[in-house]
Amino acid sequence: MADSADSSVFPAELEVADTVGRLMEFWGFKRPMGRMWTLLYLSPVPLGAAEIGSELKMSAGAVSMALSELVKWGAVKKSWRPGERRDFYEAETSIGKLVQRVLRERELTLVREFADALGRAEAELPPGQGAEPAELAFKRERLQHLRALSQLGEGLLRALVSGQAVDPTPFLSMRDNASS
Amino acid sequence: MADSADSSVFPAELEVADTVGRLMEFWGFKRPMGRMWTLLYLSPVPLGAAEIGSELKMSAGAVSMALSELVKWGAVKKSWRPGERRDFYEAETSIGKLVQRVLRERELTLVREFADALGRAEAELPPGQGAEPAELAFKRERLQHLRALSQLGEGLLRALVSGQAVDPTPFLSMRDNASS
DNA sequence: CTAAAGTTTCAGGAGTTTTTGAAATCTCAA
DNA sequence: TTGAGATTTCAAAAACTCCTGAAACTTTAG
Numbered sequence: 001m002a003d004s005a006d007s008s009v010f011p012a013e014l015e016v017a018d019t020v021g022r023l024m025e026f027w028g029f030k031r032p033m034g035r036m037w038t039l040l041y042l043s044p045v046p047l048g049a050a051e052i053g054s055e056l057k058m059s060a061g062a063v064s065m066a067l068s069e070l071v072k073w074g075a076v077k078k079s080w081r082p083g084e085r086r087d088f089y090e091a092e093t094s095i096g097k098l099v100q101r102v103l104r105e106r107e108l109t110l111v112r113e114f115a116d117a118l119g120r121a122e123a124e125l126p127p128g129q130g131a132e133p134a135e136l137a138f139k140r141e142r143l144q145h146l147r148a149l150s151q152l153g154e155g156l157l158r159a160l161v162s163g164q165a166v167d168p169t170p171f172l173s174m175r176d177n178a179s180s
Numbered sequence: 181m182a183d184s185a186d187s188s189v190f191p192a193e194l195e196v197a198d199t200v201g202r203l204m205e206f207w208g209f210k211r212p213m214g215r216m217w218t219l220l221y222l223s224p225v226p227l228g229a230a231e232i233g234s235e236l237k238m239s240a241g242a243v244s245m246a247l248s249e250l251v252k253w254g255a256v257k258k259s260w261r262p263g264e265r266r267d268f269y270e271a272e273t274s275i276g277k278l279v280q281r282v283l284r285e286r287e288l289t290l291v292r293e294f295a296d297a298l299g300r301a302e303a304e305l306p307p308g309q310g311a312e313p314a315e316l317a318f319k320r321e322r323l324q325h326l327r328a329l330s331q332l333g334e335g336l337l338r339a340l341v342s343g344q345a346v347d348p349t350p351f352l353s354m355r356d357n358a359s360s
Numbered sequence: 361c362t363a364a365a366g367t368t369t370c371a372g373g374a375g376t377t378t379t380t381g382a383a384a385t386c387t388c389a390a
Numbered sequence: 391t392t393g394a395g396a397t398t399t400c401a402a403a404a405a406c407t408c409c410t411g412a413a414a415c416t417t418t419a420g
Contacts (some may be wrong), residue, residue, distance in 0.1 A: 008315055008316075008371065010304075010305060010306065010314060010319075011304070011306050012301040012302075012304035013301070013319065015297070015300075015301050016297070016298065016301045016323065016326075017298040017303070019298070019301070020326075021292070022278070023294055024276050025218060026208060026290065028206060030377095032377095032378090032379090041322055042319050042322050042323070042328075043315075044315055044318045044319075047379080048396095049396080049397075050396085058379080058380095059380050059381070060381090060396090060397075060398090060401085061378095061379075061380065061381070061382090061397095062378080062380070063397095064397060064399085065378095065379090065398085065399090067397095068398085070192075085387080085388070085395070085396070085397080086387090086395075086396055086397085087397080093356040094356045095329055095354075096351045096352040096353070096354060098350070098403075099351075100352065110203070110206060112201055114199060117195070117199040118196065118199065121193070121195050121196045121410075122192075122194075123325040124190075124191070124192035124195070124415055125190060125192050126190065132188060134224075134259070135188055135224055136188075138223050138224045139190075139224075139382055141192065141223070142221055142222050144195065146200075146221075147198075149275055150347060160348055163348060163349055163352055164348075165345055165346060165347040165348070165349075166345060166346045166348065167345040167346075168340055168343060168344075168345070168346065169278075169343055169345075171276045172276040172277070172280065173276070174275075200395075210408080211408095212408090212409090228366095229366080229367075230366090238409080238410095239409065239410050239411070239413070240365095240366090240367075240410095240411090241368075241369075241370085241406080241410065241412090242366055242370090242409055242410075243367095244369085244370085245368060245369090245408095249370085261404095263386075264415085265365065265366070266366055266367085267366080267367085267420070274416090310417090
């Protein structure tokens with residue numbers, strides 16, 4: 001029953017939490033993760049799982065799962081309150097680093113897998129022996145174009161992740177139709 | 181029954197289509213949209229709705245809905261084949277422009293709405309009159325920090341959309357804890 | 361104007377994802 | 391070692407999203 005102790009979670013905070021939740025959802029995370037992170041981010045003191053659950057109306061199980069995912073991404077850290085037995089949690093505040101980490105561990109992997117899959121598919125296309133060599137050549141060309149794009153994208157991501165400036169112009173000016 | 185006319189859609193093409201579909205899904209579109217765009221992108225000639233449906237095993241309804249969304253985003257264009265009654269479709273090939281458009285029309289809007297919601301919430305917080313002014317001040321500060329971030333993000337997006345180079349360092353070096 | 365071909369819309373169903381609630385597990389104090 | 395509090399896990403339920411199939415609508419040829 002220690003849920004009167006924290007007292008002050010204003011309606012406005014819950015609105016922000018949900019707003020951030022939607023943003024996170026849009027970015028491929030689960031909405032409750034964004035809500036929880038925000039609740040913690042706006043709290044001057046670390047909160048326990050029970051408080052989080054009661055504020056956001058989530059079951060203990062859901063809180064536990066979302067928290068461990070947040071911890072895995074480094075978005076939330078465990079924290080101790082001296083005499084207390086249970087765990088408390090606080091938000092990681094350097095959002096830039098968080099974004100960077102997701103770009104590195106998730107998006108970059110994705111782009112690489114994409115390039116690999118393209119390469120494999122290209123190899124699986126039948127050799128240019130068939131009755132329609134022109135059609136095959138066309139498809140090959142397009143596949144190569146896609147692959148070039150994905151490599152550009154990978155470079156772009158790499159630059160972002162390592163904090164360098166990024167120039168999107170090669171991306172935009174890439175020619176559409178490779179040969180005649 | 182004109183599905184023997186196009187003849188050559190290789191298994192490898194369907195794999196690529198699905199790969200792209202997953203990428204698109206990850207980016208907030210529906211998987212079938214990515215598959216369809218890819219099928220068209222790899223086809224030297226425009227395809228009709230019926231062919232698309234039979235290649236990808238989708239019902240006419242699903243094809244129609246996905247196509248109209250693709251057309252809305254400018255990813256696919258209608259195309260006429262002289263004597264034919266039905267519509268044919270071909271893929272927009274300048275992927276850079278497509279990305280740019282989505283960034284401008286979707287992500288940028290999202291970020292703006294996010295900033296608005298933050299502003300509203302900030303205004304809804306009770307005035308600093310309460311028993312815990314320190315707590316309120318803390319929350320206000322964090323909200324302002326979030327807002328500053330979203331403005332940085334908006335600037336970054338704007339730069340990307342207008343094809344300018346982008347420097348992510350201010351994003352990374354933003355201080356976490358605003359005041360003492 | 362009528363009929364056939366093509367397309368769009370939409371309610372219902374199928375499939376997927378998320379949440380719950382309860383049992384199992386863990387942790388620490390006594 | 392035992393037991394109470396806290397957390398994690400997981401099968402089943404709820405919620406949600408997407409697709410199907412059929413009906414309505416549009417368009418064009420005759």
